[in-house]
Amino acid sequence: MIPLRREIEMQNFVEKALKGVHLDKMIPKGISRIRMAVLNDTDRVIKDKSIHLNRFEIVAILNVFYSLLNYHVRPMNKSEFKDFLYLTLGITNMTVLSGLCRAAKKISQSVNPKEAGLLDGPTFVRLMSILLRGSIEERALLSFYILDEDGDGILSPKSDLSLSLTGTFNPFISASAPNIDPEEPTRDILRYLIKKMDIVADSGIGINGFIKECRTSPWLIDGILPTLPSELRNYAFQSLVSQVPRLPAIENKTEESKGIPKKKGTK
Template structure:
């Protein structure tokens, strides 16, 4: 009896959620099953990071924490079932517009609505291989930050607003993940989708 009620509740929840996503109702039901396998309650930061690492090959601690923040819309330190499905909709199948907004939230480390020079530096400092002969190993990163700002800061205020970021990405889609990988690569996304849709995109 309890499993029948649980299935009805899951179907009802899937019916309410799927209209706001790029998934169909059956795919949402499968995502809810995956969620329940991950946790009996709400998905916490640790389990969520495990999914990012093990399923989507993400390794950057800062970015994984920021992806968690982007999924956790109500800031309660958990990813609910609905946040899981709607977050994955953007993460895996989002439009360019949706993914620009998502990436901007991930890169805006302090949540003030801008990506500052310091935030760019912080995200890029792990991306360069440091040469032991370099006197100032941060010099190359500072150069990269300046290049990014020169290319993307359209209003010349030494920081990136969403408008700056959007304009830059619309001109060059490769800039979507300019400050680090916060979306899954195609292979990882296809692999995950294939586990419950039976087809790859």
């Protein structure tokens, strides 16, 4: 082995060392196109100040995106996106999965009508930024898009909210007379939400009103429907794409935001 090393010259070392090795079986086809697509998508996303990811994390998430597409440069369809959310982030509610597809379309900056209903790389990154580290306002907006099934910009108690609450409760646990009135818990929660958000029963609440309510009561974001990945799933995925995983705030800082002075002797 040592005499063989002495015979190998520096300029053709790699060529001789890899002689007989079938690289086409080790490296996915079109990998150079994937690298170029990742670079182009990163340049588009990195300029967006609302993204809660650094360049390293953006590149890592884009590599996940294209690996899910079997290393093809194309948009992701709804079925592929739902599979990723279901299997990787543990989002299993079918209403939420469909709602996240609608939300992706809302936050997409693509102007190509042929890509309607599809996710390109930058849209995937923007959505992951909100799901993994979004502010309360961003997650509230995402939740609104998911709950607004008819897309009219208004959450109606009679349609959107009541439909979202359907099947939420086990009547044999939460209803006083499950065999007679199994919908009692749903009606009670719906009445509470109407009162809580000051909604007129015949109308509804818009985007700005819903976000305002979520600022003071962040539990609304994930309380009506489980629209976000669990903290465990979130942290586990971030550990794959980030050197410093961090979870988003789950509630606002009340005392600091209101400027309440601290008592003497307290730290």
